[in-house]
Amino acid sequence: MKHATALILLSSLCRLALTAPSLTSIDTGYTITKVRTAVRQGQSRIVASSYEGTVLAIGHDGKRLWRNELSGFMNHDLWCADVTGDGSDEILAANADGSLYCLDSAGRLLWSFRPSEPPMYAVCVVHDAKGVPYVVCGGYDCSLYYLSAAGKLVKALASSNYSVQKPWGSENWRKPRHIANFLRPVRRADGSECLAVHGVMNSMQAGGKLYLMEPLATEPFRVVSDNNRGIGSLHVADADGDGNEEILTGTSGMIFNSTVYVTDPFTGRQRMLPLAPLRPKVDHFGYRVAQAEVIDDGGQTRYLILLGSQAVVVPLDLDAGKAEVLRCGYAFYDLWRDRRTGLLYLAGSQSGGSCVHIIDTRDPGWKQAYAALKPPGKIESILANTAVVRKQLEAFQAPKWERQPATVHIGVGRGLPEHRARLKSQIESRYSSPVFLRDFWEARVEDWDRSAMTSETYRRKRDGRRKYTASQREILEQILPIYNDYAGVSYWGGHGSDPFFYSMDTRKKLLEGAKGKYTALVFPELEDRSAEFQFVMDELMYPLAELCRTRNARIYIRTKNVFWLGTVYEPYWNRLVSGELANVFVPLMEETTDKCMDVTVAGRLGIWASGAVDKLGARCAWDNPSFDRLRQFSYQRLPSHFLRNMVYSLAFGATEINAAQTDYTSLYWELIAKGALYIPKRSEIVSFSPVHLSMRRPDRRFLDEGSNVKWTVFYDAKQEAANPLLFSHLNGSWPAAPVTEWDFSRYAAGVRDRRQNFLPPYENGLVLITPPQNGAFADSDAPRGRLTNHLHPLYRSIMKEFITDGRNYYSADGQKTYAANSGYHRQIEAEIRERAKLLPLTVSGNVAWVCAQTAPKHLRLTLVDGGYLNPSDRVATVSFNTVQPTRIIDLLSTKALALSHPRQVEVPVPCGLFRFLDIEIAEPLMGGEDSRPTRLP
Secondary structure (H helix, E strand, O other), X not given: OHHHHHHHHHHOOOEEEEEEOOEEEEEOOXXXXXXXXXXXXXXXXXXXXXXXXXXXEEOOOOOEEEEEOOOOOOEEEEEEEOOOOOOOOEEEXXXXXXXXXXXXXXXXXXXXXXXXXXXXXXXXEEEOOOOOEEEEEEEOOOEEEXXXXXXXXXXXXXXXXXXXXXXXXXXXXXXOOOEEEEEEEEEOOOOOEEEEEEEEOEOXXXXXXXXXXXXXXXXXXXXXXXXXXXXXXXXXXXXXXXXOOEEEEEEEEOHHHOEEEEEOOOOOOEEEEEOHHHOOOOOOOOEEEEEEEXXXXXXXXXXXXXXXXXXXXXXXXXXXXXXXXXXXXXXXXXXXXXOOOOOEEEOOEOOOOOEEEEEOOOOOOHHXXXXXXXXXXXXXXXXHHHHHHXXXXXXXXXXXXXXXXXXXXXXXXXXXOHHHHHHHHHHHHHOOOOEEEEEEOOOEEXXXXXXXXXXXXXXXXXXXXXXXXXXXXXXXXHHHHHHHOOOXXXXXXXXXXXXXXXXXXXXXXXXXXXXXXXXEEEEEOOOOOOOOHHHHHHHHHHHHHHHHOOOOXXXXXXXXXXXXXXXXXXXXXXXXXXXXXXXXXXXXXXXXXXXXXXXXXXXXXXXXXXXXOOOOEEOOOOOOOOOOHXXXXXXXXXOHHHHHHHHHHHHOOOOEEOOOOOOOOOHHHHHHHOOOOOOOOHHHEOOEOOEEEEEOOOOHHHHHHHHOOOEXXXXXXXXXXXXXXXXXXXXXXXXXXXXXXXOHHHHHHOOOEOOXXXXXXXXXXXXXXXXXXXHHHOOOOOOOOOHHXXXXXXXXXXXXXEEEOOOEEEOOOOOOEEEOOOOHHHHHHHHHHHHHHXXXXXXXXXXXXXXXXXXXXXXXXXXXXXXXXOOOOEEEEEEEOOOOEEEEEEOOXXXXXXXXXXXXXXXXXXXXXXXXXXXXXXXXXXXXXXXXXXXXX
């Protein structure tokens, strides 16, 4: 680990790496997500924002000049301009806490402005006809604000006063409105400026509008429509040199609808460059933001478009046939061009990169330098750390006292790359687990007679991504032969847009044709909460489950948002929650656009731990990082986040894996096969909190808030104040926003904001969200039995239950109701902290962790770097409560760890990775009445 440690130490300070004369990389030690340039005393310097919201100023020599942590929450936008007239630029940050922060050129806070609670999203500076500067900002309260240089409000302009965008849906919010996706000044040839406002009302399902306004005007002088969904970038440049600037916008999403628009704001003329025709030259799959700028390409003015890890250089006429595609090994969060110098700046790699990369496109070698770029800093550390783990794994021997690894099913596609195909064959020939299923995604589904269906809604439903042209015979001939070459097959049985891909007769023939081999039927996005969905359960899901339970088949319920802590407790899912069909249903998640990953893990684990299901699933997909669909920066080329999420899920007992696979993440295949990664039974886990939250039938507003994640215009201050929820700020108006003081995420999970908290700390043990166990809301006759019957024996006499519906808390008898913000959460928080002392150990530090008992005197502790998209070196502090360790061994390095305190040990966790510890304890760990702490002190 010496090499990795050295890299880590170097990453803690800014350092300069000259890759080529045309490309310089500056390592900041932070995960960089935004970059700008600012002028101080006539000199240009770099201003960058980190994942956690720290603003940094850096010299071109690599020296850090200052830093300011601001609120500790994400900055959605940065702008640098001289608003005070002192000759140096101020730095303006639109923050997720709802504030606009203004810093002076030395990084000191001058003032802040917070008009409302939801995130501030866009900011710029525009000058009026007299040259007076105004700071303009806007956020998810659907208003624009003009501020003076001193931060005083000059004018507020609600978008409803001029918007032409009308949301559809509930009557009470159909009033035209939008949020400011981007705000930018646009310069005319005479030196005057207008304001470009890119307004959106939905992050995916409605195109935005470009409003051109004179400074302080109430109405736009022109409105231009975007012809595509989701705009993720907006830059302003004068490409043709006529003095009038044009607006360059790029889409956010998949390559098939990736488009760059070039708009003349003064005529309304719009040109477009669809990027789909470049598919032979660029990666055909992936979620990315098309970021366009104007560059001097060795003396020729051209457009440069960042598209994932590719840079597309096109002439000013946007002729795609003349496009030059440059491939790099990494994708980047931000693109900025310094107007004064012409230099191009790239913010850190989307894999957690800590660098700002500076490119001089006038240098003839810049294209080769871009293609060869290998970022130093965190990326270098992750690669070095991974290499160490792979080397250690070669010599790994599983402890003799541990049982055989659990059987894990992993879906893989056809035509595996050479490395994965070879690894798969080696594992299948030497080990019993993992077992590989063939993931089959069918473009054609069955055209069958639905006329007898009594639900008109579902009789008419169709999935627009499928062709309904296949006969039953063709379906059978398409799927059944796959079983000959694999241990089993996984395929989509339906989708929320149409669960009925196949007739029941075809489903029966498919299951019978499998001849006992394993089948996983995947049902993504079953999100319907209307009364119509009962038809789906009665006519499809439950009959299909009855078939599966005798045919070695499972049904993967792959849902979104708050399903596993909310929707599943609706009456039509009762047979799942009861445990009647525990050997069929498997809970998985699609976490795209969600903002509550820390609680969905508690919901899934709670369903599993309760006995409602007997298998736990896990999924990772390329768009998981898209918590904000307006900024689908989901093109991580070094998927450390995937690997760590899978390690965490497996360490908590997941055995059904329906996930994207890469050569890098296939490391977890080896960890499973060799037993380095221990997959526990639920009865072996000793890191669940002794406090659990039980969900009665969920409150409708909670479900609505938790499921409406794409609309951006939901915020209503009065409604927000009148309806406090346990799980706050879940709808589309709160990307990266702080949670409330009474939120479960804060007091139970230790999570502060609504972002990708796939690896939550849960320092006092993971607080399960379960079916009710006691009192008026309990289903005492449910086949699943009691929660404690499925857990480790130590929980039998130490569990404490609290009841909720997502809005309020309730007494066990149902007679008392406590509002989410009533202060009742403090009692729960106190219980969580106090009862954590009854666990064998607890872990603090920004790590995800799981502890399981592997033998009477042995515990397995898995520690994972908790920065999902913000990897870093961590130090986990392990505190021993009811056990006394006698020896602690890192199972991969085989090195012993010494206690730093009589009952504590500090464990370094390497950037982007994990550690597996075996802890030998002085006395056997027993549960129930024999456990040492059977009651609270």
